[in-house]
Amino acid sequence: MSNKQQVKCDGRPNGCRNCERLQLECVAGDGSTMLAGSRTSSSPISLRKIRTYRSCQSCRLSKTKCNGDRPKCSRCSAKLIQCVYDGCAAPRWTRNLNKVEARSVEEEEDDEDEDDDDDDGKGGKEEVGSSPAGREEMATSAVPTVPTVPINPDDSHPSVRAASLKFTDEVHEKSPVLSDAASMSVAASSSLSGPNGQVASHPLAWNLRRVVEQYFTNLHPLRCFAFVHKPSFMRQLDKGLSSDDESALLHIICAHGAKFLVLTAGLGDSSAPLSLWKNAGNQWAKRAEYLMLANFGRISVQRLMTAILLHDFHFRLGEYGQALMISGLAVRMAQALKINTEYNADILCTQGDAAAPSVASRESRRRLMWACYVLDAWAGSGVDQLTLLRENDIKIQLPSNERNFGLRIPTVTETLGVGHVLQFLPPAVVPRRPAANMGIMAYYIRVVALWKRIVRYVNHLHAGPPPWQPDSAFAALDADMHLWRRELPDFVDYTTETIYARLDSNQLGALVLIHCTYHHNYLELYKLTMPDLFKLPKPFVFPPEHQGFLQRAQANCYYHAHQIADILAEAAEHGSRILSDSLLPFFVYDSSRVMLYYVARLLDPSRPDAEAKMRDGVKAVESNNRVLRMMSALFPIAQSL
Structure with a gap:
């Protein structure tokens, strides 16, 4: 020895x-x-x-x-895959051995010739940059860093990363683009997790930025998920994460982005393994959930954002139990943060209060509250006993359009009631048309509120006048639906020009969703005309003298079901990522059921156009089946519908 x-x-x-x-x-x-x-x-x-x-x-x-x-x-x-190393070419202990050996050699040279030692002036000490490994370490240390937060050791478990590389090897033989996306997912994971099990906040690797961009391109515009102010978020990433709450938000954003990264890389090809998409980003989501639940008594805006995105992540995977529990946690967080009311009466931020939230922060809080409202509505299926939020308790205005939000422009918009603004606003600050400052998100919130009212009515059919009477709740809801459609601005209308304009701004998915929701609302409203199909517990009996009303309502129900099929068929031509909202599979399913039931049970065969309408209905159902097959790469539930 x-x-x-x-x-x-x-x-x-x-x-x-x-x-x-x-x-x-x-x-x-x-x-x-x-x-x-x-x-x-x-x-x-x-x-x-x-x-x-x-x-x-x-x-x-x-x-x-x-x-x-x-x-x-x-x-x-x-x-032809990306090659990523965790550290230098040799571990630190080999460099230490080289230093000791170099000192030993120099000590022997000192004994033989002290003059040569004086000329060298190194005294047997080796600088860090004197070896290739040392130069690499010096170059790494020159990169600016910021404080890091610890990461769960389970994230780097060998079985987890081995599974990711297994997907890389499987996909490489079938699609070079998918192979690159899978290997990039591994590289992005290493950029999030440092060699010591830490989350490196800066500098972000280019591939991790691509994952974040995938989230903002695909999921951010949908429903009310656009509560993260992108410029502020990207600036914070460059500056560095300073808390576990910010780290949790980054992890769940990357979890969503990883799935869309794999999808846009070519997962629509039937030869690609579905397991690659199903497992993409799951470890990041688990990490985000761990950070959120590790100290769930601490409430913050970032934690609420994480909870809402986690709810959608679980819902997409068909994990409805987890999604339901997180929905309750999210609503309670929102109530604790008191974001259901405006911070103060200074909506336009003209008072110059340094302690008050910024313009972007105020708008982000509003959007976050409305996101909780929409989440609670869908999670509770519109049933009063299952929902935790009431419209009367939300005393904030609707979100502004994306341009004003991105540029931090304070604006006054309407409230949930059409034509109404916040009561405490002075007339001088209210514009002539507050609705001009609203975008797709505001109109989507209103159509979801209409859906809640419709579900409440269908569940209590016998509580008021019969639907054929003008003063019935049915007539009022039908009138409100027509009003919503009439108040819809041109830039939210479903036309060819709007389709390509929204496609260019990555908002076509949001446009498809809002119009499918509108037509699906009519399917909910007309349930009472098809009690056998929807298994109503207390069906409404239509007397013979009102059979004309019944037949017109059934025909309208078929029309709106067909409209859903037409919209989704056209959207599918632009790629499966346009169909990325997790509610669309259920809309497609109800659309097909209504059309098949109508042509098989309700359509009068003696009508001159009966055969043509039957062929048209069958063709629309076949189109829905193709759309569901496309969605099966996005949602497991689509495979069983």
């Missing part, structure tokens, strides 16, 4: 292997010495052939021997 280095000796004559591998002098028990490297070449090239200290992530996770070549190993070069 060497006295200097304390290397365990394996007892091999003429020098042990351990000393030979480390290129040290082997001191035998009798005091004799032998240069262990004399048996083989002691050059760095020879040492490299003996052992590779660092394997790339791809080789390590696939349990394949890596030759350690940089910047790309031979396996990654052959497979």
Whole structure:
């Protein structure tokens, strides 16, 4: 055993292997010495052939021997995938050994010639940048860093990352683009998680930024998810994460973005494995959930954002139990934060109060509250006993349009009631048309509020006048639906010009959703005309003298079901990512049921156009089936519908 280095000796004559591998002098028990490297070449090239200290992530996770070549190993070069290393070419302890060995050599030179030592002036000390590994470490340390937050050790479990690389190897043989996306997902994971199990906030790798951009492109515009102010969020990423709440929000954003990254890379191809999309981002979502629930008594805006996005993540995967529990947590957070009321009466932020929230923060809080309202409405299925939020308790205005939100322009909009503004606003600050400051999100919130009223009416059919009477709740709801459609501005209308304009601004998915929701509301309203189909507990009996009203309502129900099929068929031509809202599979299912029931049970075969209408209905149902097959890559529930 060497006295200097304390290397365990394996007892091999003429020098042990351990000393030979480390290129040290082997001191035998009798005091004799032998240069262990004399048996083989002691050059760095020879040492490299003996052992590779660092394997790339791809080789390590696939349990394949890596030759350690940089910047790309031979396996990654052959497979044309991204090659990522966790650290330097050699671990720190090898550099320490090199330093000690260098000092030993210099001490021997000092004994022989002290003048040469004075000329060198190094005193046996080696600088960090004197070796290739040291130069790499110096270059890494020169990059600005920010405080980090600890990450759950389970995130880097070998089985998790091995599964990711398994997907990479499977997909590579079928689609080079998918292979690149899968390998990028692994690289992005390493950029989020540092070598010591930490979340590196800055600088963000380019591939991680691509994941974040996928979220803002695909999920952010849907429903009321646009509560994150993108410019502020990206600036915070550059500046650095300062809390677990911000880290949790980043993780769930990346979890959603990872799925869309795989989807846009070509998962629509039937040859691609669905398991790749299903597992993309799951570990990031688990980390976000861990950070949120680890100290769930602490409430913040970022935690509420994380809860809402986690709810949608679970709902997309068909994990409805988890989604239901998180929905309750999100609503209670919103109530604790008191974001159901305006911060103060200074809506336009003209008072210059430094302690007050900024324009972007105020609008973000409003959008967050409305997101909770929509989440609570869908989670409770419109049933009063299951919902926790009431419209009368939300005393804030509707969200402004995306342009004003992005540019931090304070505006006055209407409230949930059409034509109404906040009562405490002075007339001088109210514009002539407050509705001009609203966008798709505001009109979507109103159509969801109408849906809640319709469901409440259908569940209590016998509480008021019969539906054919003008003063009935049915007539009032039908009039409100027509009013919503009439108040819809041109830029939210479903026309060819609007379709391509929204496609250019990544809002076509939101446009499709709002119009499908509108037509689905009519399916809910006309349920009372098809009691056998919808299994109503207390069906309404229509007398013979009102059969004309019944037949017109049934025909209208068929019309709106057909409209859903037409809208989704046209949207599918622009790619499956346009169909990425998790409610659309249920809309498609109800649309097909209504059309099949109408042509099979309600359509009068003696009508002149009966055969043509039947063919048209069957064709629309077949189109819905194709759309559901496209959605099966997005939602597991679509496979069973």
